[in-house]
Amino acid sequence: MAQFVLEPVAVYPLIPRPVAIRSSAVADMAFAAIHPEAGRIDATLPDLGCGLAWGSVYKVRPRIALRCPECGHGVHAKLSPFKLRYFAHDPGRPADCSWLNESLEHHLLKLELATAIRTVGWHAQMEVRAADGTWRADVLAFSADGTRRVAWEAQLSPITHEDIHDRTSRYQAEGIGVCWVGVAERLPWMGVVPSIQVCDPHGERPWTVVDGVAGFDYEDGVWSIVDDLPLITFIRWVLHGQTITHRILPRYRRIWHGDQRRYTRRQTIWTTPRSISSEARHDAMRQRQEAWKQQQEERERQAEQRRQEEAEARRREEERQRAIRQEAERARAEELRRKWAAEAEQRRPRREAELRQQQELDRAAERERLQQEQREQQAARIWWDDLSSTQLEQFRAAVTGSLRKKGLRVEFDSEGPTVENAYGIAIYQRYRRYGVLRPSPASMHRLPSAVPVFVRNAREAQQIIDTEKIDPGRVIHFDLPDGEQLLLL
Ligand SMILES: [Zn+2]
Numbered sequence: 001m002a003q004f005v006l007e008p009v010a011v012y013p014l015i016p017r018p019v020a021i022r023s024s025a026v027a028d029m030a031f032a033a034i035h036p037e038a039g040r041i042d043a044t045l046p047d048l049g050c051g052l053a054w055g056s057v058y059k060v061r062p063r064i065a066l067r068c069p070e071c072g073h074g075v076h077a078k079l080s081p082f083k084l085r086y087f088a089h090d091p092g093r094p095a096d097c098s099w100l101n102e103s104l105e106h107h108l109l110k111l112e113l114a115t116a117i118r119t120v121g122w123h124a125q126m127e128v129r130a131a132d133g134t135w136r137a138d139v140l141a142f143s144a145d146g147t148r149r150v151a152w153e154a155q156l157s158p159i160t161h162e163d164i165h166d167r168t169s170r171y172q173a174e175g176i177g178v179c180w181v182g183v184a185e186r187l188p189w190m191g192v193v194p195s196i197q198v199c200d201p202h203g204e205r206p207w208t209v210v211d212g213v214a215g216f217d218y219e220d221g222v223w224s225i226v227d228d229l230p231l232i233t234f235i236r237w238v239l240h241g242q243t244i245t246h247r248i249l250p251r252y253r254r255i256w257h258g259d260q261r262r263y264t265r266r267q268t269i270w271t272t273p274r275s276i277s278s279e280a281r282h283d284a285m286r287q288r289q290e291a292w293k294q295q296q297e298e299r300e301r302q303a304e305q306r307r308q309e310e311a312e313a314r315r316r317e318e319e320r321q322r323a324i325r326q327e328a329e330r331a332r333a334e335e336l337r338r339k340w341a342a343e344a345e346q347r348r349p350r351r352e353a354e355l356r357q358q359q360e361l362d363r364a365a366e367r368e369r370l371q372q373e374q375r376e377q378q379a380a381r382i383w384w385d386d387l388s389s390t391q392l393e394q395f396r397a398a399v400t401g402s403l404r405k406k407g408l409r410v411e412f413d414s415e416g417p418t419v420e421n422a423y424g425i426a427i428y429q430r431y432r433r434y435g436v437l438r439p440s441p442a443s444m445h446r447l448p449s450a451v452p453v454f455v456r457n458a459r460e461a462q463q464i465i466d467t468e469k470i471d472p473g474r475v476i477h478f479d480l481p482d483g484e485q486l487l488l489l
Helices: 104-119 161-173 231-239 273-385 389-405 441-446 458-468 484-488
Strands: 032-035 039-042 074-079 085-089 123-129 136-142 149-154 177-182 195-199 208-211 214-217 222-225 244-247 254-257 262-265 268-271 425-429 432-437 453-455 475-477
Touching: 032 123, 104 123, 104 136, 104 149, 104 231, 161 177, 208 231, 214 268, 214 273, 244 273, 273 441, 389 432, 441 458, 453 458, 458 475
Parallel strands: 149 177, 177 195, 222 254, 432 453, 453 475
Antiparallel strands: 032 039, 074 085, 123 136, 136 149, 195 208, 214 222, 244 268, 254 262, 425 432
16 A cells, blocks of 8 residues: 555546547457566556656666566567557467456546546556455555545456355455446346446547446335436545445335336446435335335234124124014914914813704704605505506596596606605606606695696695695696595495
8 A cells, every 4th residue: 555645646637638448359459567666567557656757667778677567578568559658468478367358448448437537536446456365356445534445446358156155255344345247238247247338439528327226216116227427426426425326225226227218127336315304205106005004904904804703793683683584473372372272272161062962953854854755655655545456547537538638648657656756656758757646645846846746635635735735836736535445336
């Protein structure tokens, strides 16, 4: 550290602008060398960083024995066609010196970084190694008071995530800030570690940061890339603490890339404390909103639960009421059934009495019917006992004769007197009952009123008419005598 005199840094226009550095060819080029007496010298500083003039090492005879800080091989001072001061290895250089494998573009980017750092008032040292070899910075920036250091790594070749993380951690372990600088688009480590993408000058446009720096838009709640920031401005902001690295809060890691019209995922960006607090406020607001939303959802959930519980209570109450009604109906039906049973029980003796009475009546009626029948039979026997068979023949002949006069041919029922014919003898004409011969007066009620009856004489006719109040027109009688003996006379 002794060689760094902390005095105002002279700004030295080392690179004629613009310089297009699209060359990826490796160049044997270094900006630092070890001077046998002055120690480390820097070709990018007017006094080589140690009070020596360029002329004291460039094209001097005898040659100064300068050595490569990296490999220890001899180097000599050179001037490029663009008047760029640098050191190159002497013939017979070791092939593995890392500086030999760096492109011209890489050298020029390092030079640009160092120049910008010095322009904003900090010291810059090229190609610096840690004493213990744990790190080797392309450009190490020192604050004027020597308290702060920031390593600037021009990373133009591919590097694994593991390597870049590892190297970043080593700087951070020593309290050294770091910024990885790339030129290609869509670098895989962009936003993984503190990093920026730069664009080399075009026309009047200087070196510009096009990726890695972002601002937070509170309105939209999104980070968006600041894509047109002069590199020197960025370096000033970083070294003066106005721009710092920030690990984006998880929900904001989809950041807007305005010039590419797309979102990309990033973890780490360079930004201002103001944007960081804006993000924090937005996050707090979002958390409040989410908490409110959750509360709202919880309230709705509870309300829904209450509604369901009330509906369930209503359902249970309705069920209870229904059960009560059913029980009441059942009890009423049971009561009715009991009442009817009781009434039936009350009615039973009466009904049985009625039944007994009816049966008694029926039996009496049957007795009466039988008595009547017996009476009628008795009467019929007496009625017919008066008549001899001769008298019967005589009577039948009279009837037959009388009806023949009317042109009717009749037959007498061979069964003789029957109860169906009121104990008289049916007279058939062409198989139909035409009338009844000598029915018993006591049984006349057994014949339909239209059936004519035939008797022997007026006395018998009168007897029939008197007994049952029969229409005299129905009764046809002859003049046959009552007694047999009279016939004999
Ligand atoms: Zn070397």
